[in-house]
Amino acid sequence: MSHIHDILKTYWGYDSFRPLQEDIISAVLQKQDTLALLPTGGGKSVCFQVPALAMDGICIVISPLIALMKDQVEQLQKRHIPAVALYSGLTRREIDITLDNCVFGQYKFLYISPERIQTELFIERVKRMKVGLLAVDEAHCISQWGYDFRPPYLEIVKLREILPDVPVIALTATATKEVRKDIIDKLAFRKPQVFQKSFARENLSYSAFKEENKEKKLYTILQRVPGSAVVYVRSRKRTQKLAEWLTQSGISADxxxxxxxxxxxxxxxxxxxTNHTRVMVATNAFGMGIDKPDVRTVIHIDLPDTLEAYYQEAGRAGRDEKKAYAVALYHQSDITDLQERVERAYPPIEFIRRTYQSLANYYQIAVGSGYLSSYDFELDTFADTYKLPPSDTYYALKRLEDEGFIQFNESFYSPSKVYFQIDKKQLYEFQVANAGFDVLIKMLLRMYGGEVFTSFMVISEYAVARQLQIQIADVERMLTALHGYNILIYDKQKDKPQITFTTVRFNAVDMPLQTRHLQIRKQQELDKVQAVITYVTHQNRCRTLLLLEYFDEISDKECGVCDICLEKKKQKDYSDYFHQNRQKILQLLTGKEISLQQLVYAINPKNEKMLLDTIREMAGTGEVKYAANGNIYIPS
Incomplete structure (x- = not known):
């Protein structure tokens, strides 16, 4: 197995694997179907990236989140590992060229969204690829019992039929017993190997506090616990207001x-x-794919909808294995709001159909067409156009996504890319005939190399303009003109939310919405909300054990560092201290009275406050009394 250590050292710079990583990698290299359950920050990507580099052929990685795909591709490219991603919003030509390059062995990793694997274009190309490994990231998305079910994940099993001898590794940070079973069944695992790292985090102290003034408590925590922090809230508007308030209060925040x-x-x-900003106040859009090991505190000002989400977000604290804190703040209205949110999240079926019809009208998509077409999307503009309530519309879109009709990317960014459609000889002839474009073409070739003839290359119009000492608008104008002349394809930067139709467009009246399924999902979400409520309101059970129990990990070993454990320890310490001091006090007072000062001097306690509390409690029960001169004595 020395070669996998060489790969780890060469590309990641590490001398050894984390617990379980080597076992998982070994199982994959033995071509066994493998399920890896590793907590957030547990190094899941290494578990498929290292064996993929040790195997022949390309590794196809199925991932539901564009941001996560892009982040992992960028990380691999920084390590000089050829990787590429396919997701909604790319042109057919981009997809075509990328898949061709995968067939010819130009890439080692192909990241792809689950919606793409159903396309004929992909299926036909994958038959010609030399595939070494199939990796399913965020594998809980395949399960209807999971907290983030994605119907297109159910199509992954068809890839297994095309690639019967290719092993599969499925990875997730959070999965209950039902979800684990579902993953194994839905991916048709043969003799599955299951590896699970304990969900317990020994260095992470969990706390939950009921607070009337959550902002005041937040400020107190940040004052007491130095270092980097994340504060999670629900609304975009509140992120800005809270960050401004913290900054005004003298705490660096954004x-x-x-x-x-x-x-x-x-x-x-x-x-x-880089620690120029100490606190990030964010919605749950923040954190995925961000590797910052020295986060000391994660504070939830608003409660998440599921314990899976809470565990993932809280788990971003203390990845360096040093002491860290995960704090949930709530008051009674938050608990009511959680339950009401689930009710609001499932609008009437007729409203969901109306929203779908409005989408089809908005983008002028005919019945039977539109499969995998992607469009820029602005919720407020769309809702205003069709006089739809924005909040209800948002939830209707999420339900349409759950049912597999659309993909709704709220945060989408695609940088500008170019690809030369003609060969070098034809390009030279064009340059000679069109001297006005010569300088730009030469600069593109100098900055981005010959790969612009074989694949779409990400470019920066700003960098090109700076090199040429011209305006960005002039670069964009010339690139658009070259695109019009069919010299190159210029795919200009996109930075708006995206809607992708993941089926052909249905007539809204006839679309096969599964009403019963939506009702079951709603009940599942209510159950998950109840688990969050139970977790934060519990007053006598170790927080870590509550989380472990939720993930079907049975343990009776209390963490000793959560708020409940610390309170129990404090009470036990006081009880022990009380009994020890009581005996000393009674011995010193036997047959005489002593001043409080003399008592304290005679006992010389490590904790004077606890001694005074003991005397006060003994006086309260009548075991000792105060004389008129202030001395203390044992009453007869």
Whole structure:
């Protein structure tokens, strides 16, 4: 197995694997179907990336989140590992060229969204690829019992029919017993190997506090616990307000949500990662794929809908294995709001149909067409156009996504890309005949190399303009003109939410919405909300044990560091201390009275406050009394 250690050292710079990683990698290399359950920050990607590099052929990675795909592809490329991603919003030509390059062995990793694997274009190309490994990331999405079910994940099993000898590794950070069984069944595992790292985090102290003034408590926590922090809230507007309030209160803070431009998100992330910003106030759009090991505190000002989501978000604290804190703040209205949110999240069936019909009208998609077509989408503009309530419309879109009719990416960014459609000889002839484009073409070739003839290359109009000392608008104008002349394909940057139709368009009246299925999903969400409520309101059970129990991990070993365990320890310490001090006090007072000062001096306690509390409690029960001169004595 020394070669996998060489790969780890060469590409990641690590000398050894984390617990379970080597066992998982070994199972994959033995071509066994493998399920890896590793907590957030447990190094899941290494478990398929290292064996894929040790095997012949390409590794196809199925992932539901565009942001996560892009992040992993960028990380691999930084390590000089050829990787590429296919997702909604790409042109057919881009997809075509990328898949061709995968067939010819140009890439080692192909990241693809589950919707794409159903397309004839992909299926035909994958038959010609030399595939070594199939990796299913966020595998809980395949289960209807999971908290983030994605119907297209059910199509992955068809890939197994095309690639019968290719092993599968499924990975997730959070899965209950039912979800684990579902993953194994739905992916048709043969003799499955299951590896599960304990969900317990020894260095992470969980707490939940009922607070009337959550902002005041937040400020107190941040004052007491130094270091980097994340504060999770629900609404975009609140991220900004809370970040501004913290800044005014003398704590370095910024805000983050899916509505920001890609440039804004990158700048804010970088400032936080490099500790120029201490606190990031964010919606749940923040954190996925961000590797910052020294986060000391994660605080939820608003409660998440599921314990799976809470565990993932809280787990971003203390990845460096040093002491860290995960705190949930709530008051009674939050608990009521959680339950009401689930009710609101399932609008009437007729409203869901109306929203779908409005989408089809908005993009002028005829019945029977539109399969995998993607469009920029602005919720407020769309809702206003068809006089739809924005909140209800949002939830209707989420239900349409659950049912597999659309994919709704609230945060989508695709950088500008170019691809030369003609060969070098034809390009030279064009340059000679069109001198006005010569300088730009030469600069593109100098900056991005010959790969622009074989695959779509990400470019920066800003960088090109700076090199040429011209305006960005002039670069964009010339690239658009070259696109019009069919010299190159110029796919300009996109930075808006996207809607992708994942089936052909149905007549809204006849679309096969599964009413019973939606009712079951609603009840599942209510059950998950109840689990969150039980977790935060429990007053006598170790928080870690509550989480372990939810994930079907049976343990009786209390963590010793959560708020419940610390309170129990404090009470036990006081009880022990009380009994020890009581005996000393009674011995010293036998047959005489002593002043309080003399008592304290004679006992010389490590904790004077606890001694005074003991005397006060003994006086309260009548075991000792105060004389008129203030001395203490034992009454006869």
């Amino acid at each position: 805000f983050y949500h899916a509505g920001l431009s890609n440039q804004q998100r990158s700048q804010k992330q970088d400032a936080w990662i």
